[in-house]
Amino acid sequence: PEADTRGRLLDAAEKLFAANGIGATSLRAVTAEAKANLASIHYHFGSKDALLFEVFARRIKPVNARRLTLLGAVERDTPGDLSAIVRAFVSPALELLSRPEMGGRNVTVLIGRLYTEPMQIRLEILTMFEEVATRFTAAISASLPHLDPVELFWRFHFMVGSMAFPMVAGDIVEARARQIGEVSDVDKNIDRLVRFISGGLAAPATEDDAVSKEDQGED
Template sequence: MPERAVAGGKENSVETPVESTRERLLNVAEQRFGEGGYEGTSLRAITVAAAANIAAVNYHFGSKEALLRAAVARAMAPVNTERRRRLDQLEANGQPNPEQLIRAFVEPGLDLVLRHGERGAVVARFIGRIAFDPSQRIRELYAAESDPIEARYLSALQAALPHATPEAVAFGYVNMLGLLALHQSQALSRAPGLEDAENSGKLAENLVAFLVAAFDRGLRA
């Protein structure tokens, strides 16, 4: 009766390992949550698209919110890892300038699309939407996932912008976060047939230039 592939089925292509129910749920969750938001997406819509039973969500995750939490954690892990790596590298080479710090923050969030095509765009949109979900509880789910690295960025930015007050640095950081989330959430509605990689590269460059100018000359007390 179940029509989906079974582990070890020889008819599958060589390169695509069969996804587990858990993986399919996470994949569909980030696609649908990113499309309609948390409240606007039902578990039934997710499980139908994932060819899974509704009870599978509670079996694998425990609740709808726990599914979202797992999806956020999985989606943000590589971004956070890359941001940490870049921060480590920058700080090892002395005092980084604002542009280097902005790149270290923005590019990992947009390279998702650049390096993983439409799949990466789905992840980017998901992250961008969750970061500014209407519900505060959902936003805190995102914040909890990027909390530890936020403090590092703030102090590094402060050191790179000695003329700016802490309030101004925090203001710039919030704006950087917001603009990144904005363009992430629009990752799929931009040029939906052209070269994703090329467009994302240009977008990242434009966004960095925009932010660098604003940080260098637009922060006041």
């Protein structure tokens, strides 16, 4: 069935893109891994860039849907709870690490590889995060009214970076953790990350921004 062929192509592309790199993986290699013919790639996706987009979309869209569901619950039940907002953002992504049926490590490796791709491809994939970024920025802003939009912009992106590094460099982080006798635990690391990010987000505004806000108030 065509749906099975499409799924096999996505599985094969995800595996090979992660293992060998996106640029180093040919469409012929993908079809060989998927036991499909080359025409099937063009039928289902049209191009390699479109295939790459769909590889990301099938993993990222469920994560983002889960984030928005959790955020909706926070806004309904405990509005303004910063730790709960942060947890709603980071936990669906970090849980990928322990869920191979959702792509697991392949997805996190691919996220790292994405930064070597042309800007246009990166921008297209980043559009998948626009609603999440808008909703979470608004929720954090409501919880932390002392932050102006510029400070909030940077802190949101620092949050993303703090979450992304242990995902894309997971093997390195886990190897170093073993050196101190630590066995990586996803749930425990989510708790650590929520505490760390929440503390950073809630810190006093950067001095220049605080002065700027005071100046605006004096006008």
